[in-house]
Amino acid sequence: MLRQNDIDNKKPDNECQFVFPYFKDIPNKAMSGESSTILVTGGSGLVGQAIKYVIDEEQESGSGDGETWIFCGSKDADLRDRAQTEALFNKHKPTHVVHLAAMVGGLFHNMAHNLDFFRENMAINDNVLNASHKHNVRKVVSCLSTCIFPDKITYPIDETMIHNGPPHSSNYGYSYAKRMIDILNRGYSEQHGRTFTSVVPCNVFGPSDNFSLESSHVIPALIRRMDDAMANGAATFAVWGSGKPLRQFIYSRDLARLCVWALRRYHSVEPIILSVDEKDEVTISDVAEAIKKAHGFQGQIVYDTSKADGQYKKTASNSKLRSLYKDFEFTPFDEAMRTTVTWYKQNKGQART
Numbered sequence: 001m002l003r004q005n006d007i008d009n010k011k012p013d014n015e016c017q018f019v020f021p022y023f024k025d026i027p028n029k030a031m032s033g034e035s036s037t038i039l040v041t042g043g044s045g046l047v048g049q050a051i052k053y054v055i056d057e058e059q060e061s062g063s064g065d066g067e068t069w070i071f072c073g074s075k076d077a078d079l080r081d082r083a084q085t086e087a088l089f090n091k092h093k094p095t096h097v098v099h100l101a102a103m104v105g106g107l108f109h110n111m112a113h114n115l116d117f118f119r120e121n122m123a124i125n126d127n128v129l130n131a132s133h134k135h136n137v138r139k140v141v142s143c144l145s146t147c148i149f150p151d152k153i154t155y156p157i158d159e160t161m162i163h164n165g166p167p168h169s170s171n172y173g174y175s176y177a178k179r180m181i182d183i184l185n186r187g188y189s190e191q192h193g194r195t196f197t198s199v200v201p202c203n204v205f206g207p208s209d210n211f212s213l214e215s216s217h218v219i220p221a222l223i224r225r226m227d228d229a230m231a232n233g234a235a236t237f238a239v240w241g242s243g244k245p246l247r248q249f250i251y252s253r254d255l256a257r258l259c260v261w262a263l264r265r266y267h268s269v270e271p272i273i274l275s276v277d278e279k280d281e282v283t284i285s286d287v288a289e290a291i292k293k294a295h296g297f298q299g300q301i302v303y304d305t306s307k308a309d310g311q312y313k314k315t316a317s318n319s320k321l322r323s324l325y326k327d328f329e330f331t332p333f334d335e336a337m338r339t340t341v342t343w344y345k346q347n348k349g350q351a352r353t
Ligand code: NAP
Pocket: 041, 042, 043, 044, 045, 046, 047, 048, 072, 073, 074, 075, 077, 078, 079, 080, 099, 100, 101, 102, 103, 104, 124, 143, 144, 145, 146, 200, 201, 202, 203, 204, 205, 208, 209, 210, 217
């Protein structure tokens, strides 16, 4: 396989497609007026439902002509199973795939299930990318995550660093499986000329998140647990860990807009980080205070330091995104938090809890 330096030094006319510099807008039949069928795996989840929201909005306003979007969940096909994956592709005959389906979870779920995270995600990713190749899918955008980068690294993290060292021990199963998507993308590009790429979001939150006590990420966990605490008249609320770790959070509907942009406009195999700016990184303690404000909780926040902090930080640079999509505006954190808390209060009967 080519190393990053080899890639950067090659000329764009090299046989291997993934050596194209990412800033070059390669003519792409993908979205150039031909009709397209876009299959979204993981379409029932947090990011999938946000993409559906954005596409519904576009279609109501009359744009997005020539695109048929199909959102699938695990009820439509268990993508760990090759035959079910094939049947899904045979049924819908997608020309494009946004591949979001994955075993996903917060710090504590990862710590307890590293093997499952590795095996399930390896199977899902191999099946989806291989079916995409066999069905001649013109473009695949898959999802990595900023939590898969090496634990010992210089900050800010950028797209070239994915394979430069072991991930944090808390989520090595998820991390190595996600890193292998990048290897598959490069292989399908190098051997078969495919445009299979990946986006790398920071922590995501928004409506339709997973609010379960067992497996959720920090924001849905705190929204749900604080709502329960308020219903029980609690005077204090325990945030797990020290509250000091730093995170960048992207609102799911902003990420959805960027994923749709990547599908239509970003044609390189090289991954691209989709994150808020470095200056918008917050502590877990800031997050708890924002949720307290959005919930109107009057009690006191305390910290349970017997629980793990996980990775201290994973500060990522969005300069590649900023250079390609200059005028993208992120929703302010407090506004996105208010919408998410309101959504949870109105939908907790149906939400994943
Ligand atoms: P999510 O809400 O947990 O949704 C996961 C989706 O994957 C659901 O639609 C689920 O279907 C589907 N799925 C899981 N196992 C499946 C299987 N065996 N077969 C078919 N479908 C399966 O996750 P998300 O937060 O939207 O994550 C979307 C993508 O973004 C993932 O690739 C994730 O790794 C990445 N990402 C997430 C975050 C974050 O903070 N959430 C951060 C960075 C990257 P059902 O619900 O129908 O079972």
